[in-house]
Amino acid sequence: MNYKIAVIKGDGIGPEIVEASMKVLDKIGEKYGHTFDYTEVLAGGAAIDACGTPLPQETVDICKASDAVLLGALGGPKWDNLPGDKRPEAGLLGIRKALGLFANLRPAMLFEELRDASPLKSVIIGDGLDVLVVRELTGDVYFGEKKKDGDFGASDLMNYTRPEVERIARVAFDSARKRGGKVTSVDKANVLETSRFWRSVVLEIAKEYPDVELDHLYVDNAAMQLVINPHQFDVILTGNLFGDILSDEASMLTGSIGMLPSASLGEGKFGMYEPIHGSAPDIAGQDKANPIATVLSVAMMLRYSLGLTAEADNIEGAVKKTLAQGYRTGDIANENSDVVGCVEMGEKIISNL
Amino acid sequence: MNYKIAVIKGDGIGPEIVEASMKVLDKIGEKYGHTFDYTEVLAGGAAIDACGTPLPQETVDICKASDAVLLGALGGPKWDNLPGDKRPEAGLLGIRKALGLFANLRPAMLFEELRDASPLKSVIIGDGLDVLVVRELTGDVYFGEKKKDGDFGASDLMNYTRPEVERIARVAFDSARKRGGKVTSVDKANVLETSRFWRSVVLEIAKEYPDVELDHLYVDNAAMQLVINPHQFDVILTGNLFGDILSDEASMLTGSIGMLPSASLGEGKFGMYEPIHGSAPDIAGQDKANPIATVLSVAMMLRYSLGLTAEADNIEGAVKKTLAQGYRTGDIANENSDVVGCVEMGEKIISNL
Ligand SMILES: CC(C)[C@H](C(=O)O)[C@@H](O)C(=O)O
Ligand SMILES: CC(C)[C@H](C(=O)O)[C@@H](O)C(=O)O
Numbered sequence: 001m002n003y004k005i006a007v008i009k010g011d012g013i014g015p016e017i018v019e020a021s022m023k024v025l026d027k028i029g030e031k032y033g034h035t036f037d038y039t040e041v042l043a044g045g046a047a048i049d050a051c052g053t054p055l056p057q058e059t060v061d062i063c064k065a066s067d068a069v070l071l072g073a074l075g076g077p078k079w080d081n082l083p084g085d086k087r088p089e090a091g092l093l094g095i096r097k098a099l100g101l102f103a104n105l106r107p108a109m110l111f112e113e114l115r116d117a118s119p120l121k122s123v124i125i126g127d128g129l130d131v132l133v134v135r136e137l138t139g140d141v142y143f144g145e146k147k148k149d150g151d152f153g154a155s156d157l158m159n160y161t162r163p164e165v166e167r168i169a170r171v172a173f174d175s176a177r178k179r180g181g182k183v184t185s186v187d188k189a190n191v192l193e194t195s196r197f198w199r200s201v202v203l204e205i206a207k208e209y210p211d212v213e214l215d216h217l218y219v220d221n222a223a224m225q226l227v228i229n230p231h232q233f234d235v236i237l238t239g240n241l242f243g244d245i246l247s248d249e250a251s252m253l254t255g256s257i258g259m260l261p262s263a264s265l266g267e268g269k270f271g272m273y274e275p276i277h278g279s280a281p282d283i284a285g286q287d288k289a290n291p292i293a294t295v296l297s298v299a300m301m302l303r304y305s306l307g308l309t310a311e312a313d314n315i316e317g318a319v320k321k322t323l324a325q326g327y328r329t330g331d332i333a334n335e336n337s338d339v340v341g342c343v344e345m346g347e348k349i350i351s352n353l
Numbered sequence: 354m355n356y357k358i359a360v361i362k363g364d365g366i367g368p369e370i371v372e373a374s375m376k377v378l379d380k381i382g383e384k385y386g387h388t389f390d391y392t393e394v395l396a397g398g399a400a401i402d403a404c405g406t407p408l409p410q411e412t413v414d415i416c417k418a419s420d421a422v423l424l425g426a427l428g429g430p431k432w433d434n435l436p437g438d439k440r441p442e443a444g445l446l447g448i449r450k451a452l453g454l455f456a457n458l459r460p461a462m463l464f465e466e467l468r469d470a471s472p473l474k475s476v477i478i479g480d481g482l483d484v485l486v487v488r489e490l491t492g493d494v495y496f497g498e499k500k501k502d503g504d505f506g507a508s509d510l511m512n513y514t515r516p517e518v519e520r521i522a523r524v525a526f527d528s529a530r531k532r533g534g535k536v537t538s539v540d541k542a543n544v545l546e547t548s549r550f551w552r553s554v555v556l557e558i559a560k561e562y563p564d565v566e567l568d569h570l571y572v573d574n575a576a577m578q579l580v581i582n583p584h585q586f587d588v589i590l591t592g593n594l595f596g597d598i599l600s601d602e603a604s605m606l607t608g609s610i611g612m613l614p615s616a617s618l619g620e621g622k623f624g625m626y627e628p629i630h631g632s633a634p635d636i637a638g639q640d641k642a643n644p645i646a647t648v649l650s651v652a653m654m655l656r657y658s659l660g661l662t663a664e665a666d667n668i669e670g671a672v673k674k675t676l677a678q679g680y681r682t683g684d685i686a687n688e689n690s691d692v693v694g695c696v697e698m699g700e701k702i703i704s705n706l
Contacts (some may be wrong), residue, residue: 089543119581124472146546154550155512162505190442193499197507220597224605228472244573252577
């Protein structure tokens with residue numbers, strides 16, 4: 001089969017990690033008889049520099065005409081002083097909205113080989129950590145009406161509608177069925193009308209999934225529970241803002257933020273795949289970046305958008321094997337590791353496919 | 354001197370921990386020649402049961418006529434199914450607003466004797482943890498206009514005005530001057546108009562405090578940094594919603610949530626003081642609760658509202674001494690501790706005054 005992949009290399013370490021991951025994908029193509037046609041498009045800082053806007057229309061059009069999008073990382077200090085709607089982040093928010101990518105899947109898992117890297121005590125980590133955060137991605141206070149009242153004040157509208165909550169709730173319940181069978185919906189229903197509404201819709205959708213366990217936590221409590229008892233979680237279902245905070249907290253607890261992929265999905269099979277870490281401008285272009293989160297994002301792409309399960313398993317297995325062989329990029333190295341650069345890490349993974 | 358204290362014992366373990374703390378305060382009065390006149394008033398669940406509303410007007414009036422308010426904890430499962438504005442939390446939010454308590458000071462500190470209780474590895478804890486979260490308490494999405502659009506959706510308005518941000522920023526900068534000299538303002542300025550406004554006002558106020566270091570973090574990054582590098586923080590300045598989440602996360606990292614006090618302050622010296630933990634209905638009335646967070650809240654009251662510094666120091670010293678003697682309530686006990694109940698813990702502290 002032939003698949004069309006739109007590629008946004010992005011800023012900072014984006015190009016390096018994406019290039020390493022494309023080589024992995026090419027090797028998968030060779031091995032299983034697929035071809036991947038890449039179309040490189042611009043967004044974020046690179047697009048601001050080249051076209052004066054963080055999200056050129058051409059980028060949206062080409063992404064829409066593709067089977068999936070692979071993204072490196074956007075942003076950097078160079079563009080930090082631009083006004084809100086001209087910054088790299090506006091490109092990221094814009095592309096999510098334009099492509100209808102309402103479901104952000106962020107697995108926070110501990111890699112057995114890297115368990116010492118977790119900031120949590122081993123009595124809390126126990127035999128691992130494996131939480132899937134299902135974050136709503138195109139609603140909430142991110143996209144509600146914004147107002148600036150001169151020098152006197154400003155506001156953003158937090159809101160959710162029924163269809164928005166229904167569809168993200170279904171993604172969470174469906175995911176839980178394939179995992180531990182439990183959804184924890186996180187809100188602030190003791191204060192927010194939006195949260196009370198969210199909770200009522202989640203309760204309705206739960207009736208379609210009598211086999212999935214459901215509980216509810218307030219966001220402040222969830223932020224605490226993640227730290228002292230992460231094992232209680234299987235799938236965390238939450239809105240855009242709380243999901244931003246909790247998924248980052250959860251991923252940091254694994255100690256392996258350079259390893260964690262993410263998927264942003266829409267209604268069909270189409271999706272955008274990217275590492276959860278940022279563009280790390282301080283080490284850009286030095287062949288020091290860890291490409292694993294992007295390589296694992298490619299595996300998610302094969303699994304979710306292209307339906308190529310064996311291929312995805314192959315990549316994930318090769319990453320595990322490479323870690324077991326002791327190869328590490330600088331960010332995850334300890335005294336016993338064989339430190340490799342971004343390019344070499346990619347090659348090691350390929351040799352283990 | 355004679356001081357008027359309004360006392361809201363509250364629900365669950367509230368009455369026990371407040372009574373133990375009042376005895377400590379009485380002893381301080383005896384020792385230093387002050388009298389404390391207590392007026393007990395109702396809020397939360399107890400007020401719902403007695404008066405059908407979580408915040409009777411009489412409570413507000415008596416609090417306003419006092420020098421300070423001492424609060425136990427509000428809420429419990431008994432009242433969880435009431436509509437939003439009839440729940441115990443509405444009493445808490447209502448009292449903050451009615452009394453103009455815009456500045457919530459939440460110290461998250463590690464007690465040397467309890468350092469093993471932190472979920473963080475000791476390499477991260479290092480020689481302690483001492484962060485002061487300064488949370489704005491009467492604005493933000495908590496108090497913006499709420500709308501319910503029938504079955505179809507709901508919204509809450511997030512907003513801040515200049516005077517609201519100015520006054521809380523000053524509290525944070527003033528606090529930093531008395532501590533480590535650093536303020537970290539937390540927002541989501543890459544997405545929210547409210548946050549961009551917040552940041553611009555904080556930058557202006559910072560000019561009045563050239564001796565205080567200021568930096569800015571996005572809330573998702575702050576949630577991560579707390580877990581891997583809490584030592585970078587001295588004072589965290591943030592809005593109501595982010596403050597709710599981050600202060601709970603920070604306090605959990607100390608492993609001593611049963612030990613942490615808080616102050617909610619208004620324009621003058623008046624304030625409300627309460628432990629940050631909840632009403633723990635599961636252990637209510639069993640003499641198992643840890644009164645230390647409330648006792649330390651009394652110390653904050655002496656310091657901030659009554660200007661009685663020596664008295665506050667005396668209480669804090671007595672708590673430290675009691676811990677050093679090995680006395681622990683169940684929540685903070687380990688195999689070597691002398692486990693005592695709520696009443697006895699209060700007595701031990703008094704004997705160490
Ligand atoms: C860069 C920023 C706009 C973005 C977000 O808040 O969604 C990022 O933090 C993320 O989580 O992908
Ligand atoms: C009970 C709730 C309304 C309250 C809040 O969110 O402010 C609590 O979590 C707190 O932090 O004091």
